[in-house]
Structures are given as structure tokens and as C-alpha cells.
Amino acid sequence: MMKANIAVLPGDGIGPEIVAEAVKALRAVARRFGHAFELAEHPAGGAAFERCGDCLPEETLAACKAADAVLLGAVGGPKWDELPLEKRPERRALLTLRSELGLFANLRPAKVWDALKGASPLKDEIVARGIDLLIVRELAGGAYFGGKGRADGGKTAYDITPYSEREIVRVARIAFEAARRRGQGRGPSRPPKVASVDKANVLETSRLWRETVSALHAAGYADVELEHMYVDNAAMQLVREPSRFDVILTENMFGDILSDEAAQISGSIGMLPSASLGAARGGLYEPIHGSAPDIAGKGIANPVATILSAAMMLRHAFGLSAEADAVERAVADTLAAGLRTRDLAGGASPAVSTREMGDAIAGRILLQSRRAGALCAEIR
Numbered sequence: 001m002m003k004a005n006i007a008v009l010p011g012d013g014i015g016p017e018i019v020a021e022a023v024k025a026l027r028a029v030a031r032r033f034g035h036a037f038e039l040a041e042h043p044a045g046g047a048a049f050e051r052c053g054d055c056l057p058e059e060t061l062a063a064c065k066a067a068d069a070v071l072l073g074a075v076g077g078p079k080w081d082e083l084p085l086e087k088r089p090e091r092r093a094l095l096t097l098r099s100e101l102g103l104f105a106n107l108r109p110a111k112v113w114d115a116l117k118g119a120s121p122l123k124d125e126i127v128a129r130g131i132d133l134l135i136v137r138e139l140a141g142g143a144y145f146g147g148k149g150r151a152d153g154g155k156t157a158y159d160i161t162p163y164s165e166r167e168i169v170r171v172a173r174i175a176f177e178a179a180r181r182r183g184q185g186r187g188p189s190r191p192p193k194v195a196s197v198d199k200a201n202v203l204e205t206s207r208l209w210r211e212t213v214s215a216l217h218a219a220g221y222a223d224v225e226l227e228h229m230y231v232d233n234a235a236m237q238l239v240r241e242p243s244r245f246d247v248i249l250t251e252n253m254f255g256d257i258l259s260d261e262a263a264q265i266s267g268s269i270g271m272l273p274s275a276s277l278g279a280a281r282g283g284l285y286e287p288i289h290g291s292a293p294d295i296a297g298k299g300i301a302n303p304v305a306t307i308l309s310a311a312m313m314l315r316h317a318f319g320l321s322a323e324a325d326a327v328e329r330a331v332a333d334t335l336a337a338g339l340r341t342r343d344l345a346g347g348a349s350p351a352v353s354t355r356e357m358g359d360a361i362a363g364r365i366l367l368q369s370r371r372a373g374a375l376c377a378e379i380r
Helices: 015-033 046-052 058-066 089-100 114-119 165-183 204-220 231-240 252-265 304-316 321-336 354-365 372-379
Strands: 003-011 036-041 069-074 103-111 132-138 148-151 156-159 193-198 225-230 247-250 273-278 284-287
Touching: 003 015, 003 046, 003 058, 015 036, 015 069, 015 304, 015 321, 015 354, 046 089, 058 089, 069 089, 069 304, 089 103, 103 165, 103 252, 103 304, 114 321, 132 165, 132 252, 165 193, 165 204, 165 247, 193 204, 193 231, 193 252, 204 225, 225 231, 231 247, 231 252, 247 252, 273 304, 284 304, 304 321, 304 354, 321 354
Parallel strands: 003 036, 003 069, 069 284, 132 247, 193 225, 193 247
Antiparallel strands: 103 132, 103 273, 148 156, 273 284
8 A cells, every 4th residue: 555645736727626636536546546645735826825925835835845746736827927027826836846846857748549639730640650759858957047137228138048967967867767668568669769859050058968868878778769859850840750759858948849839739738747857756747738717617627637647646756557557548448438628529529527527537447336426426
């Protein structure tokens, strides 16, 4: 039996609605596999600012540091755009959490589920080749954290994009290890592969990135195929031939952009989870989409990305691969049964609510037993 303390940060907008369904899935996993998950909610984001004047209260930060893992919904919204930059939910809550928890690698899987092949905007013949890739984005360095400022009376602006060899090595190692895991059982026809994305023909940081990744590959990951690719070409190939990719490794800004592109080719941003990891087991797990305040409270948000983020938590924070597989199978079976939230229905079929989608997935985690409905009611 696994005992785990999970800090739950519902956040803003649709955050509380989608997090509730992920919590339901975790409780279903605990019930089926005999685990004990303590799930405690804490305020973060704009909602926390409204309550106590801080988007990341000290009590919330302390709880996250003490927890075995953190589940986050979404933070931010136009309501708080007038706050000073350093106090806004996205910066004060999210970037501070990443820094304080020592998180430096963001894992964003992007795949087209069999039941949703028609939802991808790509041509059928491209989707038919299979889209199942993982973007590993460096999370703690680059332009987001480098020096920035104005000169010439505010008419000139600059952002410094620093990277050290140590920062590159630690995130590259995670990418190579992830490729190895993904390659297990696939056979020699599909060896594990990492595409390291940079702009080494222009940027000095990219030249250091390419040199460092190459050296690490030669020193310990010769079994993993390594390809270097310029970021503009990578963006093009993601649309033209996404099946060529297995694991994409890249720096902070490039990863931010490419992962959003990958989200669109998969059919819906509401399907894509993420995990932010550090040197220690644990991490922060969240959907990649935002707080969507325009649909908050309407019960129409897609909770699948958050539920799949919980599956990533089971796998990466707790080493519970069978349990993570059970969640992912439940999602696949629910989609195969024809259930669609509004973002996926597209007018072709009736849409289910956020809660109905969560109930269906939790029920399938519980093996679709005759008591699944009653059990779902118990774990709400």
C-alpha cells in the first residue's frame, strides 16, 4: 500500500471543476489498488489573492514543499492583469512554485487518441502514421529567468538568455532516460530517439546546448538515437511529419512554443497533461491549458488533461506504473465509448458535462463493476 500526501491547488477559472474530477480519479485508484492518498486543498492564484492578498500564500507554499506531489488546476485571468507583473498569478504562483520546488524539467506528452483521430486538424494520412511524442522542456533557465530591462529612456529592451552546462545536462538526462523507457518493448524497428532542438546557427547558448547534449549522449546514451534540429525546422516537421518524433528536448522558450503547437495537432488542448520534475521524486502536475474564465462554472470544461496529469503523478512521483496505466486505459475506453466534452464533440454528437466525463473515467478505473455508480458517489 502506498501512502502519499498530495497538495491540491484548484486555482482559478475552470481549475476547481477539472481538479475535482482528477481528485475523483485518484480516489478511484486508491480504492481499487488499496492506497491511501491524503488530498488537501490549498489556495493559489487569483483566488488566493482575493482571499489573502497573495497569489501564493506562505501556508500554501509550505504545504507544497511538505507534500509528496502537487496537483494544480490553472491560475490567472484578465481579472488580475492589472496587478504588477511580479504579483500576477502566473508569475507569483506558478513561476515561484517551480523555483521553490526545484523543478527544472517539464514533460508534455502529445498524442492523438485512437477515438479522436478525426479531431486533429492534420490530414488523415498524416494522423494515420501515428502521433505519440513527448516534449521535454527545460524549465528553470533561459530568457524567462535571465536578466531583463530597458535602456535608452525605455526605447530599447533586452532579455538575457543564460544557460549553464549543468542546467543542460540535468534536463538532457531526463530526456534520454524518458526515451529509453518509451522504447522498452517496441522492438529494434523503433529505437528510442531524442530530437534536440536549438538554434545553434545563430545563438551561442544553442551552441553550448548542442555541444553539451552531444557529450552526454556519447558518454552514456549511445543506445538512444540523437538528432539535432533547428527550432524552425522542428516547428515545420511537427505539422508535416509528427510521427518522426519520439522525445523532443529543448530549452525553455522553444519548449513553450513547440508544446503549444503539439497541443493543437493532437486535436484539443483539453487533452494534454504535463509534469514538472526536479532532482527529487515528487513534482508538480497540471494540464497545459489555462483557466478559461469564459466557461468557468458552466460545467463544460474538459477534465481529461487534468486526469492524465494525475496519471503522470502516479507514474513519476510514486512509481505506480500499473495505476497510471489504469487511468490512461480508463480515458481511452471512455473516449472509445463515444463520450465527448464540448470541445471534442464538435456538434457531431451530444456533449457530456465535466462531471459526467469524470464519473465515466472513475467508473472505468473501478473496473466498471456493477457498483461503479455507487462507488463514484462515495469518492466525490
